[in-house]
Every structure is written in structure tokens, then in C-alpha cells.
Amino acid sequence: MMRGLLLWLCVFPAWAVVETYTFDTPEQQALYHEMVRELRCVVCQNQNLIESNAPIAQDLRQQLYQMIRYQAATRDDIVGFMTQRYGDFVLYRPPLQANSWLLWFAPVLMFVFGVGLWVQFIRRSQQQGSAHE
């Protein structure tokens, strides 16, 4: 019941809303293109800003454009602006903080651990093998 009434629910993505924003410098353009992919459309299933046609995604794209072109916003400014309003949920690149240490460092640890296991496995096989002979 509640779901049906909420206007902000998105439909399956299918149609590209294309704005023709122009920028003063290639750096601005690059920043825009990076950020529309790294920011999540907060009301959608799992889409970034450029893929979404939800009204709020259009608003946020426009906001991004304004910030980048007219307020010389940096990446940090934009991330700060967005998280202040929508929380960390809006970032597809989770910031490195207490609740994401595991996320960022576990792959490195697993790699080290895996290599360790590899070495140990082969060493042990050599010891066992020579014990057999």
C-alpha cells in the first residue's frame, strides 16, 4: 500500500535522460563524468546518477553541474555535500572509516593469507613426502 503511493519509486531503468551540460574545462567535464558514476541514485534499486531517470537523479545531476561549473567544487566538496544530505549510502566508493576497514583491507589480508597457505601447503607436502620415502 505504502509503496504504491510513494512517488519516488523508480521503474526499471531503460531510457537515457540526456542533458547537454557544457563545461569550461576538460577537468570539470571529467569530474562530472566521474561523479555521476560514483554517486548512487538514493531512491533507485541500484543505479548511479547517470543511469537513472528518476527526478531526484536529474536534480542531483543539475546540482553537480552547478557546483562543478559555477562553484569550482572539488571532489571532496561534492562528496561532503552529498553525504551531509543522504549519508554514506549515496557513495558507491565507500569512504575509509571504522565500518569499512574490513571491506577495504580484507582483500589484501586474504591475498596475504592465501599466499601463506600456498607456501605452507607446498612446504608441508615436501616434508610429508620425504617422511614417506
Add this chain to the structure above:
Amino acid sequence: MLAEWGVFALICASWMALLLIGLAWWGAQHEQAALIQLAVAAAWSVFLLTGLAFAILIVAFLQDDFSLKYVASHSSIPMPTMFKVSAAWGAHEGSLLLWAWMLTGWVAAVAAKPGKLSAQVHARTLAVLGFVSLGFLLFILFTSSPFERMAQIPEDGLGLNPLLQDIALIMHPPLLYMGYVGLAVSFALALALLWQAHAPREAFAWARSWTLVSWAFLTLGIALGSWWAYYELGWGGWWFWDPVENASLLPWLVATALIHSLLVSEKRGVLVGWTLLLAILAFAMSLVGAFLVRSGVLTSVHAFATDPTRGTFILLYLIVVIGAALALFSYQAPKLAKTKPLAFVSKESALLFNNVLLMVMTASVLLGTLYPLLLDALNLGKLSVGPPYFNAIILPLTVPLALLMGVGVFIRWREDRVRRLSRVLLWAGLLSGLCVLMGALWVLPDVEGWLVAGVGLSAWVALTASYALWHHARNSGRLSLPSFGAMLAHIGFAMLMLGVTLSSLYGVEKDVRLAPGEHYALNQYQLSFVSVAQDAGANYLTTQARLRLYRGGELVNELHPEKRLYIGHKMPMSEVAIEAGLFHDVYVALGEPLDDQGAWSFRIQYKPFIRGIWLGALLMAIGGLIAVWGRYRRVSA
């Protein structure tokens, strides 16, 4: 009335599956060949009965039988026949029936082809497969029957989601499911081997062929899905690290590791426990993927209509099947451990290292996919984990993996010498460096770190594979099909890496405003916007733009990007226009009308060598199938 027969067929299939389990298990315990023969017959009857149910569902779609809830919500009268058929597996219930049918098909094939398996192992494998099938059949019957009737019969159905009315998406799920359920075969064999705590090499040889086939299907299925996303969703991406995509990548990664460790266990009789564990994990990942996609615990663009009861059922199934398997593994695996001494510089060790890398990738993708759920469950906040994370983790891991691929194809079994190896590899390394240099000098606009890595490693993998093949053919005096297949798969992977590197580093993406008669220059091309017109298709209205693509003043092609409005659906859909070439695509999506002068917005993209991604995947799959074919011929010769 027909639909009731469908339910009846499924009920019969379930009973036959139960019979299959009993016969096969009893036959194996008491070494009764006659019972095992009966079990084989039971396996075939399960397959035929499930197939009958699936055929009845398709007939219901063709007859527009809207008294069935499933048909009414996913089909409609004006839909083309092709899509009525494919709508049968367009949503949860029907796709599950397809899963079950394919699974029982694999079971029937296993029943028919025992190969060199001992009768006992063959029968136990069948028993496990019967159990796995029974679970699926009960899942359909109890929570997800596509044959459910409705009290009020509508005049017309709701129609299939227009995004799914597409040829690639007709093929994508069946291929993917073939791969998922095919992994059940090596899973079942692993349990049979663990049960008797003895794993002969022939068993691994047998499992390798089956795993290669399902791996090839999985590869094709994933590639097709990615290709579909590229041309259908309208923004030119081909991989989004969405949970549903990750759900298909996880079993693929484990299956890739499994193929390589099976090779070691087959040739050298080592890593036995590890290989059996991988066989369990590969199928476990298929089921975990099914759980993630169909339970609604994660948000995804592609998710099925989710339902907690389905989630609960899959979870129970996962607990019973995988839990039991891993419990058996923990109890029986120590009895298997008879490790021969391995040398650090040997093919065994290189392939084991490849497994380590692939499993670290698997674990990282799983961690990234589940992390939002983990935080939420521990009440530690809400995070999103998206492409920037996965790229940051997976790309660096592909570097050692690709390097190892080059070493792995040359290194000798048992023990090799570093000096011999480095002499062989030096040439490949120098040539790869030359490729990067030539590319940097003549072809590519600018050079940066990932480019050097991507191009260099692609060249490295492709060169080492080709050289190894040549080397092998020269030494043995003939071309062996299995190694040809393997090297083709490696070359396919190199192509995929090159496609990813070039299209992501040198792709151009522009959002532009064009009025009729205006031009836009895109690298060596010129696009000129001619006009926009309205038209109607079978079940949609369309706004179609005409653009002409010129190269050096000469007309290359006319492009027609569209925006379609399907009947009964409110949201318009983009149909992009692509001028596809082997070396680059020009990709045009139609945006919105901008003003009274007839100007429209367009998203125009230039994608260098993006075809390499799917061609590479295709080569990998073909390579896998050639290898199986070669092995089959060798066995039967």
C-alpha cells in the same frame, strides 16, 4: 485443464526423483547392477516429466491462457510468438521450472554417460543429483508454481517487460542456468568420492569434461547478459557490479579455479581434497547467487519479484544441500590426504597459485556484494559498495593472474628449472613489451599505467598461449585438441582484457544537442542529424531519429536511435543505434526534445575494441568446448 497436467507431471517427477535417490543409493550400497539400471531409467523419467511440465507451460503461453496467473502477468495477446515462448522463463516461476528441467537434463546425461566411473561412484553421483533435483521440484510445487489459476480471468495479460522482449535476453537465462545447474554434476561426484574417501584420477578426468561444459555455458551466459546490457539499457556500460551480475560471476570464478585444479588432480593425483572442496563451492556459489537474486536481501536493478518465503526456501535448501556437503567434507577430507611432494617451481604449484588468486577474487566479490547486508545486520550503518570498489580490488588481482597465465602454460609438471623457464618466457616478455611500445608510438593517443598493464598483459597472455601451442604441436608432431582449446580460451581472455582496457581508457562519451542539419565530429567520424519521425511497431509506438554517419566525407551508414513506448507500459525505452566494427563501435542514444527548433539531445559514444570483451568471452567458451570434444574423441578412440 492442461495446466493441471503440468502440476501432475511435476508431482510425478518429484516421486520419480525420490525413487531415483532410493534406487541409486541402495544399488550402490549393495552393488546391485540391476537397481542401478533402474535408477538410470528413473533419472530419464524425471527429465521427461519435468520437460513435459515445461512444454505445457509454453503451450499455455502460446494459447494465451490467462486463467494462469503466471501467464496473465507476463504475456499479452499482441506479443510476437517468439516472445510468448520466451516469456515462459521471463520471471521467477517459469525460470525456476527451466532450471529444474535443465538440471534433470544434466542428471539424465550423467545417467547415460558413466564414462570410466565405477558403478558405485556413478550410482552415488546419481543419488545426490536426484536429491538436488527433488529439492528444486519441491521448491516449484510449494512456493513457485507457474500453473496457479486465478479466480478472475482477465481479457488480456499484462505483457512481458519490454526490456525482456529481446533476442539476447531470450538466450541469456537458459545459457546461464545451464551453467549453474551443470556445476551440480561435479558437486555430486565430489560427494560420491568423499563418501567412499577414495578419489581415483579417472573420476577427475570425468568431472573435468562436465565442468568444462558448464563453465562454457556460464561464460556464454554472462557474456550475452553483458552484451544485452550494452545495447539495450542505453548508456553503453557492459558491467555494473550489480549484485545479480556478481551472483553469476561468483560461480564462474570458482568454476574457473576448479577446471585448473581438476587438471592437477587428474594428471598428478594431488590437491585432491582441495579440488573436491572447489567442486562443492562452485555449486554452492550457484545457489548463493540464486538466493541473493530471488530473496530480496540486496537491492539490485535486475532482481526478480522477491518474496521472503522463496528466500526462506532457498536458504533451507542451501543449508541442507551445501551444509551437508561441507559437513561431509570436514569429516572425510582428512582421510583423503595423501600428498605427494610438490616443488615450488612446477605446474602443480603454479596452478595452485592461480587457484589462490581466483579464490581471493571470489571472496572479495562476495565480501563487496554482501558488505551492505553485513553492516545492516550488525546495525553499523548503511553503505553502498559499487564499481569503484570492485574495480579497485579486482583489477590489481588480474595483474598477477595474467602474469601467471603466461608462466603456467610453459612450466613443466613435477619440477622445472627457473633458468629453462625464463629463457622461454624472455622472448614472450620482450615481444609483449614491443607491443606496448608500438601501440604507444603509433596507435594510442596517450599512455598511462593501466594502459601499459592492460595492453602488455594481453599481449603476454596471447603470445605465451600461441607460443605454447606451437611448441607443443612441434614437439608432439600434431595439434592436440584439448591443449588447442585451452590456449584458445587463454587467447580469449587476453582479448577480453584488451577490450576492457581500450574501451574504458579511450572511450569517448559526449552528451550533445543537435538540431536537424547539424553535425558533430567524433574522432574520425562525423555525425549529422537529419530528422525525427513517429512510427508504430507490433506492440509499441516509437520516435525514431535519423542520423548519418560519415567518415572522411563518405557516408558510412544511417543510424536510427529510437525511443519506444510499449503499450501498457508508462516509461519509454531507448533503442540505441550502434555502428559496430571489430575495432570500434559508434553508439548513439536518443535523449529528449530540447526546444521548438527540433533540436534533440543525444548521447554519443565511441568505444574502441569493445567487441573484444564479448568476442574474447566467446573464444573462451569455444575453447572450453573444443577441449571437451578433444577429450571425448581421445577417450572414445
Add this chain to the structure above:
Amino acid sequence: MTRSAWPFIGFVLLVLLFSIGLMLNPREVPSPLLNQPAPSLQGNVLGSSELFDGHAYTNQVWLLNVWASWCSGCLSEHPHIVAAKQRYPDMTWIGLNYKDSATPAQAWLAQHGNPYQTVIEDPSGRLGLDWGILGVPETFLIDAQGRVRAKWQGVISEARLQQEIIPAWQALNAETER
């Protein structure tokens, strides 16, 4: 305990996570504004050029209801807000008229009743952006120190109003009086 039991243990943990996951809703995202100072609320009063400053409401508990005349959810929750205002006349409701224009908005209020102390215009959605609005309707509860204490996304049903919003408002009032 041998090493061969590790995969089983890992699997048990995974299953545990999945079972908890089945009870959670991944779409529920809490507002980062909770217990933070409310964003500024400066805009024109609906249909006039008079400037409204949200800081005028410090030292009292108030509710901000984001609505629009084009929003069907707003229409279905509106009678409950009007009724609540009648029952508790000292309940301060401020309206934020989101992405709307003055004429239809005023007509809408004239037709369906106006429970708001003041309605502020937000035709461009700029204020909505500062408040992290995902869509209309949404309702915020702000305490006397000017901090956001609760947020309700979507339609206010009668049950939600009686069981969540009014008790929360009363609790804040009690807190302020102490």
C-alpha cells in the same frame, strides 16, 4: 578441529548472515540529518514575496511536512494532518511546498484545508535538496534546539500518526518543558 572444518564454519556464518538478512529491508535508509541541526529553511511564504526564516521557530517543537499539489500521496495523508491539527491546536505544522507553483498549491489548500502555520515555497526543489528529500510526502520533527529528531518517509497513515508521530511530538514537548 582439523582444517577441513573451516569451510563448514564459514558456511554457517554465511547462513547466519542470510537469515538475518531475510528480516531486514535493504531499502530502508535512515536520514543523516537525525539529531543534527536542521538545515536552514529560508524561502518565500506561499503566494507572497514575504521572506520566511525557519529560525523563528527555535525554542519550540515543530513539524515540517513536505507536500505538493501534484502528489497523490499528499492528498491521502492530508486529512489526517488536518484532523491532528484540530485535535491538538498547539501542534505546529510548517508546510514545504515542493516543486509546485503558488496558484494550484493555494487552490489545493483552499479545497482540502490548511493545517499549516506557514507554507514555504520551494519551486526549484533547492530547499528539498538541503533537507535530503527523496520524494514527497515526507515529514520531519524538529525539537526546540533546532535539531531534526525524526523523519517519516512517504504517506502518513492514521496509524502512523497515532502510533508514531503524535507520541514523538508529545515526548519532545515533555522534554522541552522539563
